Amino acid sequence: MVPKEVLQKIKQIDIKSKYLANEVFSGEYESAFRGHGMEFEEVREYHPGDDIRSIDWNVTARTGNPHIKIFREERELSVVFLVDSSASLNFGTRKRFKQEVAAEVAAILAYAAIKSSDKVGLITFTDQVEKYIPPKKGTGHVWRVIKEILSFEPEKKGTNLEGALEFLVKVLPRRAVCFVISDFLSHDFKKGLGIAARRHDMIALMLSDPAEENLPRLGWMNFQDAENGETRWIDTRSKNFQKVFQNKRSERMNELMQNFQSLGMDVCCIETDKEYVNPLLKLFRLREKKL
Numbered sequence: 669m670v671p672k673e674v675l676q677k678i679k680q681i682d683i684k685s686k687y688l689a690n691e692v693f694s695g696e697y698e699s700a701f702r703g704h705g706m707e708f709e710e711v712r713e714y715h716p717g718d719d720i721r722s723i724d725w726n727v728t729a730r731t732g733n734p735h736i737k738i739f740r741e742e743r744e745l746s747v748v749f750l751v752d753s754s755a756s757l758n759f760g761t762r763k764r765f766k767q768e769v770a771a772e773v774a775a776i777l778a779y780a781a782i783k784s785s786d787k788v789g790l791i792t793f794t795d796q797v798e799k800y801i802p803p804k805k806g807t808g809h810v811w812r813v814i815k816e817i818l819s820f821e822p823e824k825k826g827t828n829l830e831g832a833l834e835f836l837v838k839v840l841p842r843r844a845v846c847f848v849i850s851d852f853l854s855h856d857f858k859k860g861l862g863i864a865a866r867r868h869d870m871i872a873l874m875l876s877d878p879a880e881e882n883l884p885r886l887g888w889m890n891f892q893d894a895e896n897g898e899t900r901w902i903d904t905r906s907k908n909f910q911k912v913f914q915n916k917r918s919e920r921m922n923e924l925m926q927n928f929q930s931l932g933m934d935v936c937c938i939e940t941d942k943e944y945v946n947p948l949l950k951l952f953r954l955r956e957k958k959l
Contacts, residue, residue: 696780713734760940871936
């Protein structure tokens with residue numbers, strides 16, 4: 669049974685996601701995510717203005733009149749969400765937890781996908797693959813995906829993105845559009861990401877909270893690692909600590925961005941205290957330009 673408060677949250681996200689998918693992202697998704705090939709449809713007579721590269725010379729020679737080949741795009745895609753369900757996603761100092769943002773973003777993209785007759789699937793992971801829902805069509809299926817992200821109780825707390833990527837490659841032999849929704853607080857996943865990026869269209873949706881970028885200066889605080897339970901007292905007013913914290917953060921972000929860039933992946937940074945509509949629209953429009 670899903671708790672009443674979680675069910676209410678799912679309904680709220682469902683309503684908001686449908687509205688954004690239909691009103692804000694209408695047309696943007698199809699322009700940014702196209703089919704993976706062209707399928708021959710018919711041959712017709714050449715009309716002034718047609719692309720001469722499409723001329724079918726065999727038919728032209730046989731009939732004596734120029735004809736061109738008409739192709740249509742293979743529109744149907746499989747869209748899969750790799751959603752981080754580790755304990756670090758249960759964090760948020762402002763409006764929402766990262767887990768809630770992950771569910772909302774996945775729901776919007778899922779509704780945009782099924783509106784274009786694409787299939788939607790889900791992989792949730794911690795330091796193991798926790799749940800796999802194969803790609804399917806339909807609004808009822810999207811509801812199930814949202815419910816799983818919000819109400820799912822993972823067995824583990826850690827993060828193993830490499831293992832999730834290996835699982836993705838095994839269960840999806842055909843090319844798919846894959847959104848990795850995570851705070852990427854994982855290590856040694858570059859090899860798995862590279863293998864997955866060669867087979868699939870991989871997109872990183874990076875979640876963060878303001879406190880992870882600028883730690884408040886509140887004096888001595890006892891911090892606990894949500895994933896391994898370790899605790900440590902830290903003087904957050906220490907200038908030396910703040911400097912080390914910022915340097916480590918910058919190094920990690922630079923390394924991540926370089927990895928994504930080297931693999932040709934698109935990246936969208938989403939913060940828990942800000943709306944995600946504009947970052948997603950920016951991602952869609954950048955992809956459209958590249959296509």
